[in-house]
Amino acid sequence: MANERVPANLKYTREHEWIRVEGNIGVVGITWFAQDQLGDVVFVELPEVGRELKQNEQFGVVESVKTVSDLYIPVSGKVVEVNKALDGSPELINQDPYGEGWILKIEIADPAELDNLLDAAAYEEFTKEG
Structure with a gap:
């Protein structure tokens, strides 16, 4: 079942981050949920x-x-870009969490780690339980 709040082309964490893979780059943000x-x-x-991060490492905060x-x-990987638009417009995360509200881009060190993440169906199930 397609759901614009849980796009099928993304992978998800149990901490509610998403990643969209574009070649060897992962675009990361937080979910609609x-x-x-x-x-x-x-x-x-x-x-x-340029910061090197390990899978599941804390890399920042969102304040509401x-x-x-x-x-x-x-x-895991190296941060190659951050969304500077969020400095002046953090509300982009609320308005467009899977588009303009992306947080960072990371050069993926080990694509096999993507297998540890939830697909859209599993993430939807996970958020229903909570």
Whole structure:
């Protein structure tokens, strides 16, 4: 079942991050479910470009009017770009979590790690249980 809140072409973490694979680059953001739970996002702490991250490592935070939430990287690799638009417009995460609200791009070190992530159906099931 297709669901615009859980796009089928992405992989998901149990911490509510998503990754879209484009060649050897992974585009990472937080899910519709996560931004909905957070409420209005007011600040995003982005990692440094060039930072090496290990799968599931905390790489930043998202701050909303309700809470502060850690961000975890879905796969190991090197940060090659961050979404600078979020500095001035963190609300992009609420408005377009799978598009303009992306957080970073990572050069994927080990594509096999993608197998540890949830597909759309599993993520949908996971968010229903919670």
